Amino acid sequence: MDTPLVRKLQRFARLSSGEKQALNEAARLNVRRIGPREDIIREGERPDQVNLILSGWACRYKQLEDGRRQIIAILLPGDLCDTHAFVMPEMDHSIGTLSVVTVAEIDRDALTTITEQHPRVTQALWWETLVGTAVQREWTVNIGQRTATERLGHLFCELFLRMRAVDLTDGPSCELPITQVDLADALGLSNVHVNRVLQELRANGLVTLRGRLLTIPDLPALKTASLFNPNYLHLDRIGRHLDATDE
Amino acid sequence: MDTPLVRKLQRFARLSSGEKQALNEAARLNVRRIGPREDIIREGERPDQVNLILSGWACRYKQLEDGRRQIIAILLPGDLCDTHAFVMPEMDHSIGTLSVVTVAEIDRDALTTITEQHPRVTQALWWETLVGTAVQREWTVNIGQRTATERLGHLFCELFLRMRAVDLTDGPSCELPITQVDLADALGLSNVHVNRVLQELRANGLVTLRGRLLTIPDLPALKTASLFNPNYLHLDRIGRHLDATDE
DNA sequence: CGCTACGTTGAGTGGCATCAAGCGCGGTGG
DNA sequence: CCACCGCGCTTGATGCCACTCAACGTAGCG
Numbered sequence: 001m002d003t004p005l006v007r008k009l010q011r012f013a014r015l016s017s018g019e020k021q022a023l024n025e026a027a028r029l030n031v032r033r034i035g036p037r038e039d040i041i042r043e044g045e046r047p048d049q050v051n052l053i054l055s056g057w058a059c060r061y062k063q064l065e066d067g068r069r070q071i072i073a074i075l076l077p078g079d080l081c082d083t084h085a086f087v088m089p090e091m092d093h094s095i096g097t098l099s100v101v102t103v104a105e106i107d108r109d110a111l112t113t114i115t116e117q118h119p120r121v122t123q124a125l126w127w128e129t130l131v132g133t134a135v136q137r138e139w140t141v142n143i144g145q146r147t148a149t150e151r152l153g154h155l156f157c158e159l160f161l162r163m164r165a166v167d168l169t170d171g172p173s174c175e176l177p178i179t180q181v182d183l184a185d186a187l188g189l190s191n192v193h194v195n196r197v198l199q200e201l202r203a204n205g206l207v208t209l210r211g212r213l214l215t216i217p218d219l220p221a222l223k224t225a226s227l228f229n230p231n232y233l234h235l236d237r238i239g240r241h242l243d244a245t246d247e
Numbered sequence: 248m249d250t251p252l253v254r255k256l257q258r259f260a261r262l263s264s265g266e267k268q269a270l271n272e273a274a275r276l277n278v279r280r281i282g283p284r285e286d287i288i289r290e291g292e293r294p295d296q297v298n299l300i301l302s303g304w305a306c307r308y309k310q311l312e313d314g315r316r317q318i319i320a321i322l323l324p325g326d327l328c329d330t331h332a333f334v335m336p337e338m339d340h341s342i343g344t345l346s347v348v349t350v351a352e353i354d355r356d357a358l359t360t361i362t363e364q365h366p367r368v369t370q371a372l373w374w375e376t377l378v379g380t381a382v383q384r385e386w387t388v389n390i391g392q393r394t395a396t397e398r399l400g401h402l403f404c405e406l407f408l409r410m411r412a413v414d415l416t417d418g419p420s421c422e423l424p425i426t427q428v429d430l431a432d433a434l435g436l437s438n439v440h441v442n443r444v445l446q447e448l449r450a451n452g453l454v455t456l457r458g459r460l461l462t463i464p465d466l467p468a469l470k471t472a473s474l475f476n477p478n479y480l481h482l483d484r485i486g487r488h489l490d491a492t493d494e
Numbered sequence: 495c496g497c498t499a500c501g502t503t504g505a506g507t508g509g510c511a512t513c514a515a516g517c518g519c520g521g522t523g524g
Numbered sequence: 525c526c527a528c529c530g531c532g533c534t535t536g537a538t539g540c541c542a543c544t545c546a547a548c549g550t551a552g553c554g
Binding site: 179180181191192195196199 | 499500501503
Binding site for chain 2: 060062064065066068069070072073084087088090092093123126127129130132133134136137138139140141143144145146187188227231232234
């Protein structure tokens, strides 16, 4: 069974079985289990390994002096937390868990070795970070321009599609292991308002939410209601650049 | 005289004179002059060269179907527009000018040649893009959590420091070749409200704005008023990693 | 069985948007 | 040289979207 990272990277590059194996092994070496609402890395720290989410949800966030918190990005299984550590020594934001999370700590040097041996992996990881910044740009648009309802709907579309990209959806449903307070901090809204907007989406039949399970019965409808355009996720094409002649 | 790109990169890596020369020459080959309010690249296009801003201001932006526009990033002299084109074929956003702009079109292959010959340049360019995404993260925080006044003050701090990093400030002042409408689209506010908030900043003596010249008489004061922490710009240290033994 | 965390609901408020009109200035053409 | 025009800035009036404060319901858990 491939790790979510490999499942995701395969959308971009056709990895050879050797490449997959190298990545999968690295992701199984130092696995750590972390409870919800804990920090993985804090602003100011200098990590010397890369954290890979294997299961559960985490987030990047920044906190202002007066306590206001903005969740900057939501990290799903298959997401790498701190690849920038290779170039930038000091974290300018924190990473914390939202749910129970298992992460693999991948040694910096181990990852370097893999990328040196497998240029396709290097390319695929580069693609991974570029998609991450494309998502970041879309969040700016989301918070800056969309109404509260559109914002929440847009976020649901994104999360659902990203979960599907790592095979963690079940038909029209996926896990949503995150509180309304966290949603609020991600969207720049208050938790009270998130609650009301959520009810509106439910009333319109655009989503249902039972327990921690999100269901989107009519994804196209939610997309149009949220002005959602999936192009920024760059999921559509398997990489033509990089074809593995499986050795 | 070095181009702004070299001036900026030197904050991170001590480049040899040969490296500087290579970059400067590439930036002087195909120079183009563009009027204000024009597009450099549009969403959906597939650029095969990299655009480098030499003078003037540009922006990344996205437009929703109903016309709402969000400026995602402001590009200053020394900024590269579309390095992701190396990995992602299709633009998921547009780049347009704010003022009159001169850009250098750098051929993709030419840049590849430079980076292959000069690993320090590769590293420095990587740093450049990482700073870009760090700025993007901070914009998310800015729009998501700060009040209108803090938002505008924060943006002014950032732009001033980034201009200073490429030696385009004059004491406490720098050019601000951008309209209030553009500021509004960058901050997720209406132009009317930007105008009022601007007056508030002026009344408090935090900024003065005459013609297209921004002056920040007391930068520390504006910083605290805006909850500004410059760490995300990663300007503080000249790279220790990468020292040129000038050949 | 009480505690805590999360979700829900109501009332009141305010920040910021929208609409609309007027101002100042530089550019252009008669 | 001046009238005209357009663009960007400014100001006022009005209204709504979303925030704050506060209380209560509910479910999981030690």
